[in-house]
Structure formats: structure tokens, C-alpha cells
Amino acid sequence: MFLLNLKIGFFLALRQIRRANVWTTGLIVFVMVLTFLNLVVVSGILVGLIEGSIAAYHAQYTGDVIISNLNNKKYIEGSPNIITILKNMDDVKSFTPRFSTGVIAEANYQTKKDTDKANTASAQLIGINPLAEDEVTGLSNHMLEGSYLTPNDYDKILIGYFLLKQYVTIDSPDFSALEHVYVGSKIRLTINGVTREVTVKGILKSKVDTIRRGLFMVDSEARELMGRQDNNVSEIAINLKDGVDPITFKQKLLLAGVDKSAKVQTYADAQPQFLKDIVNTFATLGNFLSSIGLVVSSITIFIVIFINALTRRKFIGILKGIGINGKAIEISYIFQSIFYAFLGSAIGLVLVYLVLVPLFRAHPIDFPFSDGILVAPLAGTLVRMWLLIVSTIIAGYIPSRMIVRKNTLDSILGRN
Amino acid sequence: MIQVKNLVKSFKDGQTETKVLKGIDFQAQQGEFIAIMGRSGAGKSTFLYQMSLLDFPTSGEIIIDGEHSHNMTSEQKTNFRLTKCGYVFQDYALLPELTTIENVVLPLLMQNINKKDAYQKAKEALVRIKLGHRLKNLPSQLSGGEQQRVSIARAIANHPKILFADEPTANLDNESSQAVMDFFLQLHKEGQTIIMVTHEEQYAKLAQKIVKIDDGKIISQIQN
Incomplete structure (x- = not known):
């Protein structure tokens, strides 16, 4: 029926x-x-x-897999060994080691009077190999003004646009940005009491916080400024060849013992918790x-x-x-x-x-x-x-x- | 064929109860052609609806083709109407989105007759009623007389035991009315039981028996 x-x-x-x-x-x-x-x-x-x-x-920061320092360490111990491992792995398309540390950037140090407040901004200084970085993250594609770094640049930096007052109109006591800083301007960087005057070579624009609030410098310069004599880096972003599964690759790194001195994360693991x-x-x-x-x-x-x-x-x-x-x-x-x-x-x-x-x-x-x-x-x-x-x-x-x-x-x- | 005993039908409107049928006793034999007549509001259509199992009586008994209607569920009544009754309504009651042949074939398909046979039967019924050239027309493309003939074709396609007709000629011109009545007479000659409500005396006279109702009661039954 x-x-x-x-x-x-x-x-x-x-x-x-x-x-x-x-x-x-x-x-x-x-x-x-x-x-x-x-x-x-x-x-x-x-x-x-x-x-x-x-x-x-x-795409712009972690790559497919990122190796970073353990939580209780300032950098990845034995970085050269890990880099050697990566160089010998067929799955790796490209990678970029980075040195990273906190820095105070100051803009008005040349003109300010004693009664003026220093125009400073806290940021992360990231030392990169410009060519390797560009190959992994395409950093040069995010230039808003000026030009990208070359390996021979001395005392030149790229600065994220979120650190510049002319691009960010947030008026909050908690938010500090540098005023009147343009391509060609000089700013002063201070790390652990060590200061250096650098020239802004370019301004970066991205929606990735690490880039828009970061200062990028050639790695050898950054190491010098950080007072580092070793070759240990803070993180290594890795791009894998097409078809390679990041999770499988991560397992390979763990099997190679990389996790003893570093944190190994796929791009998904490395996303901020928020x-x-x-x-x-x-x-x-x-x-x-x-x-x-x-x-x-x-x-x-x-x-x-x-x-x-x-x-x-x-x-x-x-x-x-x-x-x-x-x-x-x-x-x-x-x-x-x-x-x-x-x-x-x-x-x-x-x-x-x-x-x-x-x-x-x-x-x-x-x-x-x-x-x-x-x-x-x-x-x-x-x-x-x-x-x-x-x-x-x-x-x-x-x-x-x-x-x-x-x-x-x-x-x-x-x-x- | 049909036996009606002390049939009562009343309608309630709030506190007011109106008795339309007041204890009717009636019998129809197989092959009879009966015309039910009466003035407007006398209860003739209500009587037809009770007999044809389209409605539920308030009390009384209807035995149709040997089955007691009050023992039937709603679904059994629907099935009884499908297999044993044919209906011709005053306003034709065709489904507007179905073509002529689809209107006729639908009850046949519901009887699980295979599609080819059902369409063949439907076509035969329509050809018989001289609508073989209108198979694929929608009701809206037909005249009133043609629509009523489709309605008759639908009613007779599967040779029902009883054909119920409620004022089948009321909306038709003389020529179409005469054609409908001629067809009813032809069916009657072939042994079809027909119970027809009409207020038109010239058509009632064509029936074998005229049952007159007034004020909810049968007042006369005249054999023609």
C-alpha cells in the first residue's frame, strides 16, 4: 500500500x-x-x-612545519645539527632559520628635549636570511613602502606598519607606535642595554601579527646586536614539497630526536590558541x-x-x-x-x-x-x-x- | 444494494442543532435508476452524501453492497468509495492541474491497475462519452458540458456498483444536460445502479423511480 x-x-x-x-x-x-x-x-x-x-x-610565518625553542630556552640548542638534518631530508622544499628577541625601538631620540617623552615601541626583532625567508614565506611580497632586504644590507631594517603611527590611528595608553618614521628614517634599537642606530629600508604590511609588529634585519647583523656568538637560532620555518603531509614530516623529525632540543609543530599546532x-x-x-x-x-x-x-x-x-x-x-x-x-x-x-x-x-x-x-x-x-x-x-x-x-x-x- | 434505516443527520452551530434528515428509511435495488427530488433545503443532497459514504450520519444505519457503513474505518470508506462507487458532482469536481485522461486514470491507478491498462480503460471511458479527442486538454480548456462528461467518465471508468450523481445537470445548458441524461439512461440499460439528486422534473422523470424528500423525510416514492 x-x-x-x-x-x-x-x-x-x-x-x-x-x-x-x-x-x-x-x-x-x-x-x-x-x-x-x-x-x-x-x-x-x-x-x-x-x-x-x-x-x-x-603562508607568511610558520611554513608547513616550524621548529622553535623549548619553552625554558632562549634558542634552539644544537641548531646547526637540526639544520643539517633538514638539508638531508628529501621532503623539505625550503627552510628559513630565524634569530628572534625583544627590542625597544625609539624614534625621536635625535630631536627630543629633556622634558619630552621618548617615542618608543616594543617589538620583536627577527634576524633572517633575506633570500631563505623570501623563499619560504614570500616576505618581499608584503612591502608597503621601500624595498626588501638583501644579504649584504648593513644597519638596515624592515619595519611592520603596525609600529608606525601614520598607519595606525589607535590612541590608547597601552599602544605605542613610532611617529614620523618613514622609509630612510633612522631609529634606535635597544637590546639589553645595547643600542644601535638603523635605517628603515622598507615598511611591511601584513595581517599576520608577527610581521606587522616585527622588525626584520639580516641575520648576521641581528646576531651581533643580540650579542650572540653561537649559531643557535630561535626558530626554523620549513616548507615541504607538494604532497608531503606535515604531520608525517613532524613524526620524522621527532624520530630524528629533534624534539629533545626544540619544539616541533605543524602549522596547525602552531596557531595561536586564541x-x-x-x-x-x-x-x-x-x-x-x-x-x-x-x-x-x-x-x-x-x-x-x-x-x-x-x-x-x-x-x-x-x-x-x-x-x-x-x-x-x-x-x-x-x-x-x-x-x-x-x-x-x-x-x-x-x-x-x-x-x-x-x-x-x-x-x-x-x-x-x-x-x-x-x-x-x-x-x-x-x-x-x-x-x-x-x-x-x-x-x-x-x-x-x-x-x-x-x-x-x-x-x-x-x-x- | 443499498439499505438505509432510520437515518438522521443533524448539524450543530454552537448551541443550535439543526436536523436535516429526520429518520429516513430507504432501499435501492441493483440496477435501479433513482431520482431524488425535493425543494431547496429539503435534505436531498445531504441524503445522497450519507448514502455515498462521503459524510457521517448522526445516527441510523446504512448497508451498502452488504457492508454496514458504521463498522467501516475512514480508510475503509475511502477504499469502498474508490472500488464500488462513482461520483458525479454538480460542479464537475475535476482536478485543474490534471488533463482529461489524467483525471479519469487517477482512481484507476489508485486501484493498483497497471499503468498501461489504466490508461487504456480511461481512454475507452472518454471515447465512450465522445471525448476521445480531448484526452490531453486541461479542464480549463473544456466547456461545462465537456467537463461534466469527463466527470462521468471518471465515475464509470472502472464500472462501479453504484453511480451517485448530485445535480449533474444543474450547471449545464439544455443540450449538454440532455446528453448527460441520455448517457445515464444508456448506463442504466446496461444495468448500472444510479442514484441521482435533481431538482429538474423533466430529468427526474427519466429515472425508474422518483423519491421525493421534504423537511428531511421521504414523502413519496413513485415508480415511473
Whole structure:
């Protein structure tokens, strides 16, 4: 009997859809498309904000795997050995060792009077091999002004734009930035009481905090300024060849004993904890907003099907009158709901994957901390599509059942 | 074929209860063509709806084709209507989104007749009623008379035991009305049981028996 009802339900649904008013069908499908987009895009953008930040941190700072000093050490002991290991590993595409330390940068030391406050900013000084760094992180692509470092640069630095007052208009006692510092300006760096005057060669712009708040210098210079005689570095960012899994590579490093003197992390491990937390929070928030969208769409479909069934109450009565099983009539409305949800979702899928994802990739949303992209993994999207279809089926079934259950003759005669 | 005993139907509107049928006893034999007549509001259509199991009586007994209606569930009644009854309504009661042949074939498909046979039967019924050239038209593309003929084709396609007709000619012009009645007479000659409600005496006279109802009671049964 169920199969027969299914067959008759399909027969009725097909004809009702085929001969329905095109504008009405179009409007319902449009609502379904918007609902689908609401389900996928809202949470996708929220997660995409953070994913954009994570992707930038991966590409511009950590590489695929990053080796850094142990928490209780200032640098990686035995760095040359680790570098030798990396050089001998086939999986490694490129790597860049870095020296890093805290520094005070001062801008107005030449002009300030005794009564003036020193214009200083705390930052991280990072000593790099400009060529290796550029190969791993493409640092030279982030020049806002001036030019990138060369290995022979002496007393030259690149400075992150977040350390310069002209780019950052934050006026807070907790935030200090250097004033009137441009390409060619001289600033003074102080590390553990040792000072050196350096020239700003370029200004870096990035949404990765380490870059936009960092000072970059050729590694030999930085070591000298830090007073370091050894070759131990603070961190090594590694890019792997295509197809090499960072987790597998990390295991290889652990097997090689690198973890005895350094912390080995994949780019995912190395993300700041707050980013990981935000991803989870935004995903939850996205799901919450999507759930609201789902409820709204269910109510919309409920109303649409209810009005549809109500206006067709007489015909539902006739169908029952001539002996068509009520279940078959209900199933016909379920099929219609599935049609609307499926068509809406299909159009939504096309819009998401052929229009919105490429569009956001080409033109990310410019947020202060990231370039927001649209994250819409296919598996998650299909789950949302399934949710939409299920909720639509329920929303379509309930009103049709309400109308089908009414007295047959009352329906035929339009009596209440 | 149909036996009705002390049939009562009343409608409640708040505290007010209106008795429309006040204890009707009635019998129809197989192959009879019965016309039910009465003035407007007399209860003739209500009587037809009770007999044809489209409605629930307040009390009384209806035995139709040997089955007691009060023992039937709603689903059994629906199935009974599907397999044993045919209906012709005053306003044709066709489904607007189905073509002529689809309107006729639908109850046949619901009886699980295979698709090919069902369409063949539907086509035969429509050809018989001279609508073989209108199979793929929607109801909105047909005249009133044609729509009523589709309605009749739907009712007779699977040879029901009883054909119920509620004012089948009320919305039709004389020519179409006459065509409908001619067809009913032809069906009757073939042994079809027909129970028809009408207020038009010239068509009632064509029936084998005229049952007159007034104020919810049968006041006369005249054999023509």
C-alpha cells in the first residue's frame, strides 16, 4: 500500500509542480536558495575570517612545519645539527632559520628635549636570511613602502606598519607606535642595554601579527646586536614539497630526536590558541545562526504549503471523495517540498561553489586581522543541504496532514 | 444494494442543532435508476452524501453492497468509495492541474491497475462519452458540458456498483444536460445502479423511480 501511495503521491506532485504558477514556484525556490545560502554562507564567512588568518599565518610565518625553542630556552640548542638534518631530508622544499628577541625601538631620540617623552615601541626583532625567508614565506611580497632586504644590507631594517603611527590611528595608553618614521628614517634599537642606530629600508604590511609588529634585519647583523656568538637560532620555518603531509614530516623529525632540543609543530599546532578558540566559537555561532535560518525556512515552507493546501482544500476533498488515499495526498505534498528544497539547494550549491567561493577567494573581505574567505567544505555543505531537505519535508508534511485530515465532504463543499 | 434505516443527520452551530434528515428509511435495488427530488433545503443532497459514504450520519444505519457503513474505518470508506462507487458532482469536481485522461486514470491507478491498462480503460471511458479527442486538454480548456462528461467518465471508468450523481445537470445548458441524461439512461440499460439528486422534473422523470424528500423525510416514492 505504501508503494502505491508513493506512486500516486508522485503522480499528483509532478503534475502540480509542472502546472503550477511559474512565479509562485520561482518565489518558493528563491526562498529556498536564500535559506540555503544563509545556512552555508553565514557560518562559512564567520569561519572564513579565522581560516583566512590561519592561512596567512601558515603562508607568511610558520611554513608547513616550524621548529622553535623549548619553552625554558632562549634558542634552539644544537641548531646547526637540526639544520643539517633538514638539508638531508628529501621532503623539505625550503627552510628559513630565524634569530628572534625583544627590542625597544625609539624614534625621536635625535630631536627630543629633556622634558619630552621618548617615542618608543616594543617589538620583536627577527634576524633572517633575506633570500631563505623570501623563499619560504614570500616576505618581499608584503612591502608597503621601500624595498626588501638583501644579504649584504648593513644597519638596515624592515619595519611592520603596525609600529608606525601614520598607519595606525589607535590612541590608547597601552599602544605605542613610532611617529614620523618613514622609509630612510633612522631609529634606535635597544637590546639589553645595547643600542644601535638603523635605517628603515622598507615598511611591511601584513595581517599576520608577527610581521606587522616585527622588525626584520639580516641575520648576521641581528646576531651581533643580540650579542650572540653561537649559531643557535630561535626558530626554523620549513616548507615541504607538494604532497608531503606535515604531520608525517613532524613524526620524522621527532624520530630524528629533534624534539629533545626544540619544539616541533605543524602549522596547525602552531596557531595561536586564541585563533583555535575563535574558530570553535565562530563555528558554534555560525551553526546557531544557521539553525535560526533553518527554523525560519521551515516556517516559510510550512506557511507556503499550508496556504497551498488550504486553497486546494476543495480538491483535496475531491481526491478523498473519489477514493484517493489520504496518505497519497500527503506524500504528494512531501514530494513538492522535496522538489522545492532540492531545487533551491542545487541552485544554492552552484552559487556557492561556482560564484561565491571563487569570488571571495579573488576578493577577500578586508578585516583588520585577516582576509576573510568563504569556507564551505563540501561534506559540511551536503549535511546542511540534507538538514534543509529534512526540515522542509517536515514543514511540508504537517500542514498537508492538517488539511487532509479534515472532513471530506466539508472540504468538497468548502464548509468549516 | 443499498439499505438505509432510520437515518438522521443533524448539524450543530454552537448551541443550535439543526436536523436535516429526520429518520429516513430507504432501499435501492441493483440496477435501479433513482431520482431524488425535493425543494431547496429539503435534505436531498445531504441524503445522497450519507448514502455515498462521503459524510457521517448522526445516527441510523446504512448497508451498502452488504457492508454496514458504521463498522467501516475512514480508510475503509475511502477504499469502498474508490472500488464500488462513482461520483458525479454538480460542479464537475475535476482536478485543474490534471488533463482529461489524467483525471479519469487517477482512481484507476489508485486501484493498483497497471499503468498501461489504466490508461487504456480511461481512454475507452472518454471515447465512450465522445471525448476521445480531448484526452490531453486541461479542464480549463473544456466547456461545462465537456467537463461534466469527463466527470462521468471518471465515475464509470472502472464500472462501479453504484453511480451517485448530485445535480449533474444543474450547471449545464439544455443540450449538454440532455446528453448527460441520455448517457445515464444508456448506463442504466446496461444495468448500472444510479442514484441521482435533481431538482429538474423533466430529468427526474427519466429515472425508474422518483423519491421525493421534504423537511428531511421521504414523502413519496413513485415508480415511473
